[in-house]
Amino acid sequence: MKLYLTESSGNAYKVRLMLGLLGVPYEKVLLDFPNKEHKQPAYLKISPRGQVPSLQDGDQVFWDSSACLVYLARKFGGEQWLPIAPAAMAEVMQWVALAGNEVQYGLQYGRGILKGIRQGDLAGCQAIGRVALATLESRLKDHDWLAFDRPTIADVANYPYVALAHEAELPLDGYPGIRAWLKRLEALPKWTPRG
Amino acid sequence: MKLYLTESSGNAYKVRLMLGLLGVPYEKVLLDFPNKEHKQPAYLKISPRGQVPSLQDGDQVFWDSSACLVYLARKFGGEQWLPIAPAAMAEVMQWVALAGNEVQYGLQYGRGILKGIRQGDLAGCQAIGRVALATLESRLKDHDWLAFDRPTIADVANYPYVALAHEAELPLDGYPGIRAWLKRLEALPKWTPRG
Numbered sequence: 001m002k003l004y005l006t007e008s009s010g011n012a013y014k015v016r017l018m019l020g021l022l023g024v025p026y027e028k029v030l031l032d033f034p035n036k037e038h039k040q041p042a043y044l045k046i047s048p049r050g051q052v053p054s055l056q057d058g059d060q061v062f063w064d065s066s067a068c069l070v071y072l073a074r075k076f077g078g079e080q081w082l083p084i085a086p087a088a089m090a091e092v093m094q095w096v097a098l099a100g101n102e103v104q105y106g107l108q109y110g111r112g113i114l115k116g117i118r119q120g121d122l123a124g125c126q127a128i129g130r131v132a133l134a135t136l137e138s139r140l141k142d143h144d145w146l147a148f149d150r151p152t153i154a155d156v157a158n159y160p161y162v163a164l165a166h167e168a169e170l171p172l173d174g175y176p177g178i179r180a181w182l183k184r185l186e187a188l189p190k191w192t193p194r195g
Numbered sequence: 196m197k198l199y200l201t202e203s204s205g206n207a208y209k210v211r212l213m214l215g216l217l218g219v220p221y222e223k224v225l226l227d228f229p230n231k232e233h234k235q236p237a238y239l240k241i242s243p244r245g246q247v248p249s250l251q252d253g254d255q256v257f258w259d260s261s262a263c264l265v266y267l268a269r270k271f272g273g274e275q276w277l278p279i280a281p282a283a284m285a286e287v288m289q290w291v292a293l294a295g296n297e298v299q300y301g302l303q304y305g306r307g308i309l310k311g312i313r314q315g316d317l318a319g320c321q322a323i324g325r326v327a328l329a330t331l332e333s334r335l336k337d338h339d340w341l342a343f344d345r346p347t348i349a350d351v352a353n354y355p356y357v358a359l360a361h362e363a364e365l366p367l368d369g370y371p372g373i374r375a376w377l378k379r380l381e382a383l384p385k386w387t388p389r390g
Contacts, residue, residue, distance in 0.1 A: 048333035049297065049326055060282050064296075067289030074281035084279050086269035087255045093288075094262030101259075101295050102244065121316055131244055138243035 001026040002056040004046060006033040010108060010160035011065040012053035013194060014099075017156050018069050020192035022076040066096045069153040081153050088148070095146040095154030099161075102132035107161040110168035129170050133178065136162065140177030144184060151188060159185055160194075196221040197251040199241060201228040205303060205355035206260040207248035208389060209294075212351050213264050215387035217271040261291045264348040276348050283343070290341040290349030294356075297327035302356040305363035324365050328373065331357065335372030339379060346383060354380050355389075 003019070003026050005012035019026050031037040031052060039050045047054045047063035054061055055068040057075075062068045073081035082092055106129030112118040113125060136158065139146055146154040163182050165172055172179050185191065198214070198221050200207035214221050226232040226247060234245045242249045242258035249256055250263040252270075257263045268276035277287055301324030307313040308320060331353065334341055341349040358377050360367055367374050380386065 049293065049330040057282075060285075062285050062289055064289035064292040066292045067285040070288045071281050071285035074279070074284055084269070086266050087252075089269055090255075090257050090262040090266035093265045094257055094259035097259040097261045097295050098244065100292050101299065104296065105300055120319060124315060135244040 002029050003027070004029045004031060004043070004054040004056070005052045006031050006038070008033070009052045010164070011051070011104075013160045013192075014065045014157055015053050015055060015068045015072070017159065017192050018072045018081070018153065021081075021156070021188065021190050022072055023190060024072065024076055064100075066100055066153075066157055069096065069157055073153050080150070081156075083152075091147045092152045092154045096157045098132060098135060099154075099157035102128050102135065103158055103161050106130070106132045107165050107168045107170065110170065111161070111164055114167065114169060126168060126170060129165065129168055133162070133165065133170060133172070133175055136181075137175045137177050140175075140181045142177070144181070146181075151185065155181070155185055163194075197224050198222070199224045199226060199238070199249040199251070200247045201226050201233070203228070204247045205359070206246070206299075208355045208387075209260045209352055210248050210250060210263045210267070212354065212387050213267045213276070213348065216351070216383065216385050217267055217276075218385060219267065219271055259295075261295055261348075261352055264291065264352055268348050275345070276351075286342045287347045287349045290347075291352045293327060293330060294349075294352035297323050297330065298353055298356050301325070301327045302360050302363050302365065305365065306356070306359055309362065309364060321363060321365060324360065324363055328357070328360065328365060328367070328370055331376075332370045332372050335370075335376045337372070339376070341376075346380065350376070350380055358389075 001024060003015055005028060037043055038052055044050055046061055049063060053065055054063040062071055070082060083089055106125050109120055110122060110125035110129050113120050113122045145151050196219060198210055200223060232238055233247055239245055241256055244258060248260055248263060249258040257266055265277060278284055301320050304315055305317060305320035305324050308315050308317045340346050
């Protein structure tokens, strides 16, 4: 199993977390982000969208972080991290979708603008980020996990950029449910620190 | 089965397409978009993120279009529209993720800016939209469908805003694979015209 990544990528961190939680060994393939190796033809054969992470397992390649989580959960996790019953699977996947949507375009991109990694409309990103946080808090104010009563790929997908919300200048003071959930995740056995 | 929607929502159209393809009867609940009914407390109890569509089936509510597709495919479609083997499911879900990511923030938002529905950075959206189209074309230039040799929720999720790419001022002239795929989808039995 090979994971193509950059050290700082939060989307790659989602997959590193999942590999760690499942105890699956893997090889890291570090891309040269400053020199845009992720946009070069060799890597575009692996990921046509030119983003990290991508996960390669034999002949199979997955170039989207949520697809990597689905693959790992289904292959190595039984039904613990992603159940297959229709309503249960959809419940998990709607939170995974939030991670790829409002969390990415709000929290991740807002942080990226503030760090000078990308250009864009900071206020617009922060407005989307507030929707992400409100949506998460609506669940976590009175539940331990995003789906069911246990951690799933829903939690793993949302953690990396929610934990960095303050770097998008969206502090979590008003979101006690989210703050407690972050600590709950970080206390899981086999949790991989950001590092 | 109740589908909360606005008539013009492409994300709701994904779910209408899937309900049609599966032959599942449902009731439409139209929200008053100009008066922001989707941001009012009553609807926020159904969708905490304040977006359409949401799908209600008995006690279950799903407030993300991709989760609605997962639910319907798994509940009514056997393994035809979303298989459960790890690699097969991940392959479908990575295209569904593209629909919620580059297709939404590129094609949908670029179109929305041009139509005066939303504000934002048109050039930035169009750049993301071009990544979406290049990624789709990389597959469709020599395949009929996004995953496997049959239509899945991957195709359904991407159709609505890709078919309107020209309204984001991203014409499909240079994307023959995408153009043929759109026609292939529109020729499916039980296809719901945009209407």
